[in-house]
Amino acid sequence: MTDDSPSRSFAFLGWPDDEPTLRLDYQRFSYAGKFVMTSTGKAVVRGPEHDMDDSRPDAGEYDRDVVAAVAFNEDRTDSETVWLRYVTVREDRRGEGLGPALVEFVVDRAHDAGYDRARIAVNNAYSYEALYRAGFGYTGRETGIAELVLEHPVPAGNDRDAHAAAYRDGLAVFADRDDLSAAERAFIAEKRERGPPR
Template identity: 55%
Template structure:
């Protein structure tokens, strides 16, 4: 697997993704965000858009992460998040943040080294940060937020039930 940053904000490149294969495809045609990709044998498998925090130049926000539909669940998203986070820290960003809206994304960013901050955005996303607090209690706190939500899919409910009292992923 090859990971690459294609450009940094505000002059990030536009990236055209097939909306049938990638969630959030339309978000990658904006030019004011940085972009990174995951490729295998020249084939695009994942993409990530990011930008600097508007009020804190030491913080980078990961905005959109998408993995091709037929390759989800293989750890590509978590690896891409980890790669961009490492590069961001090398560029001098002290903190990298991401807001996630479902328990699967929460699990993926935890695997990438993020911890739940205890904060939520106005659109029901949990804010996770790197570096961040990574205890079992904090991990379960984030899962509890999802458990309290209405309208979860059967797959989400099953996932959350399996994770009850579980240790955080490494």
């Protein structure tokens, strides 16, 4: 995936062996502390540096032009699979499609590097929907911390009915949770009715 937009550019910072690090503003990015670690590869979307808030005294400590980031590493038990560990988008840039676009960018690099599959675990219906838009599909598996495991390429392959059924099954798992807001319940109901994004 490429994006020639003047307001953003994609950068692959390296694989885990390259030990790339990022300093993300913990007040503007979820999981910011995970990107300081050297044990994962990293890729980012960069935006114009001038749109950062410079009013805070610690503003200069951070990678100021980053608007989205993803951390990833090879599966410990399957050398043909890369795991996307953390995807984060700066709070004022959410909803622009940066996360799914960055995920597609990393998946393309992983496939070019010889990985057959990419996996990610998601803990909410919004991320689930975004990853489906990036070409992932629900595997039917969950992690021990109530996250649904998604995979690229889609586990159902070209079987559209199986793909749609898996999509709805994943949303059903989220729908059964007790801690959902009214907005989340409405979102899940709408997506279950519609089926997977195209």
